[in-house]
Amino acid sequence: MYNRMPPVALAYPAAPAAAVREKPLDLRQLFRFLVSNSPLIAIITALFVGATLIYVTTTPPTFVSSAQLMFESQTATSADAQRVLAEEAVVEGQMEIMKSGDVLQAVVRTLGLTADPEFKSDHQPLTDIARSILSIGSVSEPTGRPTARSPEEQLENYTIATLRSRLWIRRVGQSTVIEISASSSHPGKTALIANAVAEQYISQNVRMKSQSARLSSEWLSQRVADIREAVFAADRALLQFQASGETGSQFKLAELKSVSATYRRLYETYLQSWSEAQQRISYPVSDAIFVSRATTPVAKSQPKSTLLLAFALVLGLSFGVVVAIVRHFGNRLVTSADRIAAEADAPCVGEISQAGRAKPKRSGRAPDLLRPDGYGAREWFDRDLRDLKATIGGLRRNRKANLIGLVGTETRAGVTTLAFNLARLASASGSTTLLIDASATNPTLSEVFGKMGATGLMEMLNSPRAYADFIARIERPLMILPIGAFRDVTPGERIGSERIAFNFADLKERFDLILVDLPPLSESADAKAIAPHLDGSIVVCRYGKSSVDSLIETVNALREVGADVLGVILNARPQRKKMKEKPYHESRTTAQSPRTEGSLETNVAGSRVRNG
Structure with a gap:
C-alpha cells in the first residue's frame, strides 16, 4: 500500500532565522494576520x-465669525526693506492694541458680557487662590493705593480673560489687513463680538489720535508764542540798526536780516503745524477702516x-x-506554522483544525481520542488528519522512519487523540499498525482499550514470554498495546536501564507503522528516555495554548538526547472556513465505507479483548 503512495517533499530550512529575514513580504500572510486580529x-x-x-x-457647537480692518500705514521710507519692516512693526503693534484690556473692557461693558453665562465665571482662578494663600501672614508694604479688588472688578477681569481666549487676531498675508475672529456657542453673538472689537479698536484709535493731537497742540501753542516773541525781537533789532545810521557795517545788517527771516519761516512752520493739530482735535480720523463686517455664520466651526x-x-x-x-510579537503562544519553523528550527508537518466535542458515553467517559470517530464529526478535521497522514507517509519513505513517537509540549496538547486517529487511518488503508501507550502520567489509551491486570508494555519489557505471546497474537490491522501495570518504575526508566526483554526495533518486522504515545517532558522524563530508541519523534503543540518557549525546550531536549525530531504538529487550529456539518454516515469518503469502519471498530474491540 505504501509503495503506491507518492512521496511527500518537505523542505527543511538549514538556517531558519536567515530564511525568515530574507523572505519577501507575503500579502497572504498579511491578510491572514489582519483577518485573525480583526476582532481586536x-x-x-x-x-x-x-x-x-x-x-x-x-x-456644544462653536461658531466663528470674522471682521476685517485695513490699517493705513503712515510710514514712508526710501528703502523698500525698511518700509516693510516698519509696516510689520506698526501692524503688530495695532494687533496688540486690539487685544489690550482697554479695548476688551469697552467690549465687555458695551455688550454686557459680565451677565452672559457663557462668559461669566463663578470660580476664582487658581492664580488668585495661590496668591491669597501666599499672602496669609505676610505684611504688605504701604503703596498708597488699595490692592484689594471688588467682586465686580474681579468678575469683569474674568470676563475679559474669557473673551481674550475666544478671539483670534491675525494679519492677512503681507498686507495691512487685520482679521478679527470671535467664537461663541451662539452664532449671532460671534458677529456682535467681532464687530464690537473692531469698532472699539477704531474708537480707541480715534481717542488716542485725538489725545496725541491735543498734547501736540498744547506744545506747539507754547512754541508758537515763544517763536513769535523771537520774531518781534529780531525785527526790532533790525529796525534799530537801520535807524542808528550805521550804514557802513553791511555785514551786521545782513546778519540781522537773516536772523529775522529765519525766525519768520520757523514761526510760519510751527503755526501751520499748530493749525493741523487743531484740525485733528476737532475732526480726528482713525488709521483703520472696515473692509468687511462680521456676519452671522450659517454653520458651526467646531x-x-x-x-x-x-x-x-x-x-x-x-x-x-x-x-x-x-x-503578536509579544505573545509567546504558538499561532502559526511559520513561527514554528522560524523559532523552533523544525518544520511544521501538519495543522489540525479544531473539532467539536464528543457526546459522553453511558459510562460517563468522553475521551477526546474518539471525538472525530463518534458524534460531532467534522469534515475539516478529517481532511486535515488525512493530510497529516499523507505527510507522515512521505516521512516514512524519505527518512525510513516507521517507528514514530508523538510527544506533546503539555498535557492537553492532544497527542493521544492524534496518535489514535492516525493509527486508525493507517490501518484502514491496509497497513498493519501498532499503537503503544507509553504515557505513564495520562494513560488514556489503556483506560479506554485496556483492562485492569492485562498484559501491556511493562510486562513485555520485563518478560520475554509476554513479548512472544504478543507477537503470536498479531492478527489485526490495528493493535493497541496498553501501558500495563507499573508502580514505581515507568516505561521510560525501564527502557533507560537497557535490561529489557525486547527492543522496539524488533516490532518493525511485524508492523508497517508503529506509533508511540509519549508523555510531555513537563511531567515526565520518559520521552527523553524512549525517543532515542525510535526512528523519529513528532512534537505536538496546541494552537493558542502552547508557548513557543515550551516548544523550543521540548525540541531541544529531544535533540540533546540524540532523538531525531521529524517535525511539529499544530493541533486545534481554528477552522479557516466553516463547513456545513453532516451526519456521520454522509461525511465519510468513498475510501471509508461503512463496512470498513465497522471492521475497524471490530478490530479495536478485538485488540482490546486480546490485550485484556
Missing part, C-alpha cells in the same frame, strides 16, 4: 469612533463631526493594527 482591531476602532461620537454629540469621525476611524484602525502587531 474592530473593538479598538469602535472605541475610538464611539468616544469621538460621544464627544461630537455632547460638545466640532467638525465628519472630519473628527474620519480621523477617529483612521486613528482607531492604525492603533488597532499597532496593538495587534505588539500583541
Whole structure:
C-alpha cells in the first residue's frame, strides 16, 4: 500500500532565522494576520469612533465669525526693506492694541458680557487662590493705593480673560489687513463680538489720535508764542540798526536780516503745524477702516463631526493594527506554522483544525481520542488528519522512519487523540499498525482499550514470554498495546536501564507503522528516555495554548538526547472556513465505507479483548 503512495517533499530550512529575514513580504500572510486580529482591531476602532461620537454629540457647537480692518500705514521710507519692516512693526503693534484690556473692557461693558453665562465665571482662578494663600501672614508694604479688588472688578477681569481666549487676531498675508475672529456657542453673538472689537479698536484709535493731537497742540501753542516773541525781537533789532545810521557795517545788517527771516519761516512752520493739530482735535480720523463686517455664520466651526469621525476611524484602525502587531510579537503562544519553523528550527508537518466535542458515553467517559470517530464529526478535521497522514507517509519513505513517537509540549496538547486517529487511518488503508501507550502520567489509551491486570508494555519489557505471546497474537490491522501495570518504575526508566526483554526495533518486522504515545517532558522524563530508541519523534503543540518557549525546550531536549525530531504538529487550529456539518454516515469518503469502519471498530474491540 505504501509503495503506491507518492512521496511527500518537505523542505527543511538549514538556517531558519536567515530564511525568515530574507523572505519577501507575503500579502497572504498579511491578510491572514489582519483577518485573525480583526476582532481586536474592530473593538479598538469602535472605541475610538464611539468616544469621538460621544464627544461630537455632547460638545456644544462653536461658531466663528470674522471682521476685517485695513490699517493705513503712515510710514514712508526710501528703502523698500525698511518700509516693510516698519509696516510689520506698526501692524503688530495695532494687533496688540486690539487685544489690550482697554479695548476688551469697552467690549465687555458695551455688550454686557459680565451677565452672559457663557462668559461669566463663578470660580476664582487658581492664580488668585495661590496668591491669597501666599499672602496669609505676610505684611504688605504701604503703596498708597488699595490692592484689594471688588467682586465686580474681579468678575469683569474674568470676563475679559474669557473673551481674550475666544478671539483670534491675525494679519492677512503681507498686507495691512487685520482679521478679527470671535467664537461663541451662539452664532449671532460671534458677529456682535467681532464687530464690537473692531469698532472699539477704531474708537480707541480715534481717542488716542485725538489725545496725541491735543498734547501736540498744547506744545506747539507754547512754541508758537515763544517763536513769535523771537520774531518781534529780531525785527526790532533790525529796525534799530537801520535807524542808528550805521550804514557802513553791511555785514551786521545782513546778519540781522537773516536772523529775522529765519525766525519768520520757523514761526510760519510751527503755526501751520499748530493749525493741523487743531484740525485733528476737532475732526480726528482713525488709521483703520472696515473692509468687511462680521456676519452671522450659517454653520458651526467646531466640532467638525465628519472630519473628527474620519480621523477617529483612521486613528482607531492604525492603533488597532499597532496593538495587534505588539500583541503578536509579544505573545509567546504558538499561532502559526511559520513561527514554528522560524523559532523552533523544525518544520511544521501538519495543522489540525479544531473539532467539536464528543457526546459522553453511558459510562460517563468522553475521551477526546474518539471525538472525530463518534458524534460531532467534522469534515475539516478529517481532511486535515488525512493530510497529516499523507505527510507522515512521505516521512516514512524519505527518512525510513516507521517507528514514530508523538510527544506533546503539555498535557492537553492532544497527542493521544492524534496518535489514535492516525493509527486508525493507517490501518484502514491496509497497513498493519501498532499503537503503544507509553504515557505513564495520562494513560488514556489503556483506560479506554485496556483492562485492569492485562498484559501491556511493562510486562513485555520485563518478560520475554509476554513479548512472544504478543507477537503470536498479531492478527489485526490495528493493535493497541496498553501501558500495563507499573508502580514505581515507568516505561521510560525501564527502557533507560537497557535490561529489557525486547527492543522496539524488533516490532518493525511485524508492523508497517508503529506509533508511540509519549508523555510531555513537563511531567515526565520518559520521552527523553524512549525517543532515542525510535526512528523519529513528532512534537505536538496546541494552537493558542502552547508557548513557543515550551516548544523550543521540548525540541531541544529531544535533540540533546540524540532523538531525531521529524517535525511539529499544530493541533486545534481554528477552522479557516466553516463547513456545513453532516451526519456521520454522509461525511465519510468513498475510501471509508461503512463496512470498513465497522471492521475497524471490530478490530479495536478485538485488540482490546486480546490485550485484556
